[in-house]
Every structure is written in C-alpha cells, then in structure tokens.
Amino acid sequence: MLTRAFLAAAGLFAASAAFAQTKVPFALDWKFEGPSAPYFAAIDNGHFAEEGLEVTIEAGSGSVQTIPKIATGAFPIGFGDINSVIKFLDQNPGAPVTAVMMVYDKPPFAIVGRKSLGVSGPADLEGKVLGAPPPDGAWAQWPVFVDETGIDASTVTVEPVGFPTREPMLAEGNVAAITGFSFSSVVNLKRLGVPGDDISNILMADHGLQLYGNAILVNTDWAAENGETIEKFLRAVAKGWQDVKANPAMGIEALVKRNPAADPALEQERLQMALDQNVATAFVMANGMGDIDAARMDAALGQLAKTYEFQNEPDASLYFTDTYLPDGGFKLN
Numbered sequence: 063m064l065t066r067a068f069l070a071a072a073g074l075f076a077a078s079a080a081f082a083q084t085k086v087p088f089a090l091d092w093k094f095e096g097p098s099a100p101y102f103a104a105i106d107n108g109h110f111a112e113e114g115l116e117v118t119i120e121a122g123s124g125s126v127q128t129i130p131k132i133a134t135g136a137f138p139i140g141f142g143d144i145n146s147v148i149k150f151l152d153q154n155p156g157a158p159v160t161a162v163m164m165v166y167d168k169p170p171f172a173i174v175g176r177k178s179l180g181v182s183g184p185a186d187l188e189g190k191v192l193g194a195p196p197p198d199g200a201w202a203q204w205p206v207f208v209d210e211t212g213i214d215a216s217t218v219t220v221e222p223v224g225f226p227t228r229e230p231m232l233a234e235g236n237v238a239a240i241t242g243f244s245f246s247s248v249v250n251l252k253r254l255g256v257p258g259d260d261i262s263n264i265l266m267a268d269h270g271l272q273l274y275g276n277a278i279l280v281n282t283d284w285a286a287e288n289g290e291t292i293e294k295f296l297r298a299v300a301k302g303w304q305d306v307k308a309n310p311a312m313g314i315e316a317l318v319k320r321n322p323a324a325d326p327a328l329e330q331e332r333l334q335m336a337l338d339q340n341v342a343t344a345f346v347m348a349n350g351m352g353d354i355d356a357a358r359m360d361a362a363l364g365q366l367a368k369t370y371e372f373q374n375e376p377d378a379s380l381y382f383t384d385t386y387l388p389d390g391g392f393k394l395n
Contacts, residue, residue, distance in 0.1 A: 082114060083111070083114050083115060083116040084114055084115050084116065084291055085115075085116045085118070086110075086115050086116065086117045086118075086138065086139060086291065086295060087117075087118050087119075087120065087137050087138070087139075088101065088117055088118065088119050088120070088137065088139055088140060088141070089120050089122055089128050089131050089132065089136075089137040089139075089140035089141070090119060090120065090121055090122045090128070090140070090141050091122045091124060091125045091128045091140070091141050091142045091143065091276060092121070092122050092123070092124065093121050093122075093321075094121055094317060094320050094321040094324070095246075095317075095321075095324070095329055095332055096245070096249075096313075096314065096317065096328075096329035096330060096331070096332030096333030096334075096335075096336065097245065097332060097333055097336040098119075098317065099306050099310075099313030099314055099316055099317040099329070099333050100299065100302035100303045100305065100306045100313060101117075101119055101141075101299065101302055102119070102302075102313070102316035102317055102319070102320060103302045103305045103306050103312065103313045103316045104117070104298045104299055104301060104302030104305070105117060105119075105316070106316045106319075107301070107302070107305055109297075109298035109301040109302060109305075110295075110298045112298070113294035113295070113297060113298050114294065115291070115294055115295060115298065117295070117298075119320075120137070122140075122141075122142075125142035125143040125146040125147075125199075125276070126146055126197075128140050128141070128142045128279075129142050129146055129147055129150050129159060129279065130150075132159045132279050132280065132281050133150070133154070133157045133158055133159040133281065135158075135281050135283065135284065137281075138280065138281050138284040138285075138288070139278065139279065139280050139281070139284075139292070139295060140278075140279050140280075141165070141276055141277070141278060141279065142276060142277070142279050143169070143199060143275065143276050143277075144161050144164070144274050144275065144276070144277045144381060144382065145169070145199070145202075145273055145274070145362075145366060146199070147159060147160070147161060147277075147279060147381055148363070148366060148376070148381050149366075149370055151380055151381065152370075152372050152373050152374055152376070153373065155374060158281050158282040158283040158284075159279055159280070159281060159282065160279065160280065160282055160285075160380065160381060160382065160383055161277035161278065161279050161381060161382045161383075162277070162278050162279070162280050162285075162292060162296065162382075162383055162384075162385070162386050162387070163277055163278040163296050163299070163351075163352040163386070163387060164274055164275075164277045164351075164352055164353065164354050164382070165275070165276050165277055165278060165303075165340075165341060165351075165352075166274070166275025166276040166277070166336075166340040166341060167274065167275070167340065167341065167343040167345055167346050167351075168265070168267040168274075168275060168339060168340050168343050169199075169266070169267060169271070169273050169274060169275030169276070169340070170200075170243040170244045170245055170246070170265070170275060170336070170339065170340050171199060171200035171203050171241075171243070171244075171265075171266045171267070171271065171273070171275075172200055172241070172242060172243065172244035172247065172263055172264055172265050172266060173187065173192070173200070173207070173239050173240070173241060173264040173266070174232070174239060174240055174241075174242055174244065174247040174248060174251070174261065174262065174263055174264070175187070175190075175232075175238055175239030175240075175261075175262045175264065176232060176235075176238065176239070176256065176260050176261060176262065177259075177260050177261070177262050178260050179235060179238040179239075180238060181238050181239045181262055182262045183262070183264065184207070184211040184213050184264060184269055185211070185213055187213055187218050187238075187239060188213055188214050188217040188218060189217050189218075190218060190219070190237075190238035190239060191218075191219045191220075191221050191236075191237045191238055191239075192218050192219065192220050192221065192237060192238070192239050192240065192241070193221045193223040193228055193231050193232060193236075193237035193239070193240040193241075194220055194221070194222065194223065194240065194241040195222070195223055195224060195225050195228060195241070195242075196222055198225075198241050198242060199243075200241040200242050200243065200266065201241040202369055202370075203266055203271055203273065203365075203369060204241065204369075205368055205369050206266075206270070206271055206365045206368055206369060207266050207269060207270070207271060209270075209368070210269055210270025210271065211269050211270065221236075221237055223237070223240070228240050228242060228247070229242075229247055229250040229251050229254060230254060232247075232251060232256075233251055233254040233255065233256050239262075239264075244263050244265055244335060244339060244340075245332045245333075245335035245336050245339070245340075246332070248261055248263050248335065249328050249329075249331055249332045249335070252328065252331075253325070253328060265339060271365065272358055272361040272362045272364075272365055273362045273365060273366065274354060274358075274359070274362060275340055277382070278295075278296065278299065280292060285386075289385070289386065292386045293386045296352065296386055296387065296392075297392075300351060300352070300392035303341065303351065303392075303394060304392075304393075304394055306333060306337070307337055307341075307342060307394055310330050310333050310334055310337070311330060313330075313333060314326050314329050314330045314333065317329060341394070342394050346391075346394060347394065347395060349390070349391060350390045350391025350392055350393055350394075351391050351392040351393070351394050352384075352387045352391040352392050353384050353387055353391045354382055354384075356378070359378045359381075359382070360378065363376045363378065
C-alpha cells in the first residue's frame with residue numbers, strides 16, 4: 063500500500079510539473095537545416111524542460127517573413143537577421159520587436175565563387191559575372207564590400223538570378239561567383255557535385271563588413287510580462303549551442319528527426335561552418351556568446367546607411383538589449 067501511495071504521489075507530481083511547463087512557440091528564419099540543430103538539441107537534451115519550458119519550433123522562409131510574425135504577436139520569440147530588424151523598425155516605428163541575444167557574431171553574407179573560373183579572392187571578381195538574387199541579404203551589402211575591398215565594381219557584370227537557380231548557375235559555369243549565405247551556398251554547391259577544393263568562400267565579415275548577423279528576437283510587449291521566461295529560454299538555447307559545439311553529430315541526429323530528408327553529412331558540414339565562421343568567433347570565445355560591442359554596432363549602422371536610406375535617426379537601443387543576458391554572456395568552451 064505504501065508503494066502504491068508513493069507511486070501515485072510521484073505520478074501526481076510529474077503530472078503537475080508537466081502541466082506547469084510554459085508553452086513557447088519559436089519561429090525560425092529558415093528551413094530545418096544544420097544551423098538549426100542547437101534548438102532541437104536543447105529540446106532533446108532536456109534543457110528547455112529543465113527551465114520549465116515546452117518549446118515548439120516552426121520553420122521559416124526568411125527573416126523578412128519571420129520578423130512580422132514576432133511583431134504582431136503571432137510568435138513571442140524567434141530567430142532572424144538583426145539588419146532586417148533595423149530596417150523593419152525604421153519603416154514601422156514603435157513596432158514591438160527587438161533582439162535579445164546575438165547568435166551570429168559574424169553574418170554569413172558571402173561571395174561564393176569557383177577557383178576554376180578564376181575567383182579565389184575579392185580582386186578576382188573584376189571582369190567576371192556575378193550572380194545575385196535582388197532580394198538577397200548578401201547582395202544588399204555589395205556596395206559596402208566594394209568600398210572596403212577597393213575592387214572596381216564597374217568591371218563586374220551583375221546577373222540577376224533567382225534563389226533556386228543561383229547555385230546551379232555557378233555549378234554549370236554560367237556565372238563565376240554568386241552572393242549568398244556562406245554555409246548555404248557552399249554546401250548546396252557540393253550537393254550539385256562541385257568539388258570542395260574548387261569553391262572559394264569569401265566571407266564579407268573578413269573583408270571589412272562590420273554588420274552583425276542573426277539573433278534571438280522577442281515581442282517586446284510579451285517580454286514586458288515574461289522576462290523570466292526569456293532568461294530561461296536563452297539559457298537553454300546557449301546550452302544547445304554548447305552541446306552541438308562539443309558534439310555536432312548529436313545535433314544533426316536531433317535535426318534529422320525533424321527533417322528525415324536531410325543529408326546528415328552535408329548538414330553537419332553546414333552546422334560546422336556556422337559554428338566556425340559565425341558563432342564561435344574570436345570575440346565570442348573571449349567575451350562570451352550573446353552580447354554585442356557598442357562601438358561595432360555604431361560602425362555597423364554607419365555601413366547600413368550606405369545601402370539603406372533611414373527614414374528616422376538610427377538608435378541602437380531599439381534594436382538590441384542585453385537585459386536578459388547574464389554578465390559576460392554565455393560561455394561556449
């Protein structure tokens with residue numbers, strides 16, 4: 063009888079604990095690919111549950127689509143490009159959305175070329191054909207990239223291409239380089255049969271671009287009433303990134319559960335590229351993950367002003383807050 067009473071009490075405790083979990087829907091910026099593995103790892107390894115959170119994750123179709131989902135309250139929290147947030151807030155003053163944790167300390171904006179077509183570095187783009195989708199985030203930074211590298215843009219032939227045809231055109235040799243996200247275009251080219259040693263990955267952040275990349279975003283109206291939930295969410299996310307940094311294959315297992323069509327080897331390579339180039343940067347390893355440098359943000363806003371005409375005076379405090387971060391950010395090592 064005592065055993066039955068104990069088991070019954072344990073069952074009631076488990077049920078009440080489960081009932082007490084806070085449901086948090088989370089909107090990604092893109093499909094379930096390698097760089098989204100940390101969020102699934104945080105679910106499978108129990109980090110969200112330990113914080114009393116029940117998190118569901120929805121795929122996206124780009125930051126431009128994800129940000130309004132958060133601003134309207136359809137999702138309380140999401141993941142998207144902070145540069146798109148800056149423009150959105152400039153066009154929609156007072157909209158309730160801001161970034162609370164920087165994830166891509168370096169943005170994945172890149173020029174991806176083929177060495178066999180004569181493109182190994184920025185100067186090699188002169189006299190070549192560059193394929194660029196007009197809405198592409200990397201293409202938007204082209205004027206800054208040109209300024210910082212000193213290349214003669216007048217000698218570059220820009221070919222407008224669609225997102226689905228971008229990598230195939232480069233694989234077929236119809237263009238010598240393309241603009242895009244580094245970890246997307248490089249892996250997509252390999253899937254199309256282009257040898258890895260023939261691909262040049264020219265990360266704009268390594269050539270003068272000061273912009274930040276993707277961050278955890280929140281609806282500020284919701285945040286005003288749920289600050290503790292945000293802190294819990296960010297702690298669990300940081301643990302997910304720590305997990306996949308230590309064991310990328312485990313993260314990909316969590317990803318493939320949600321996207322069985324994914325190629326595990328290619329998605330692990332995509333995840334590793336994001337870790338090496340965008341997340342675990344020298345700044346992050348020295349200063350922690352999540353926060354930003356105020357001077358760099360000012361420089362980034364100055365560079366954005368070269369490619370975007372602000373309707374209002376830029377104000378960094380509108381775009382990012384460290385309110386929900388621990389002192390020193392989250393350690394990845």
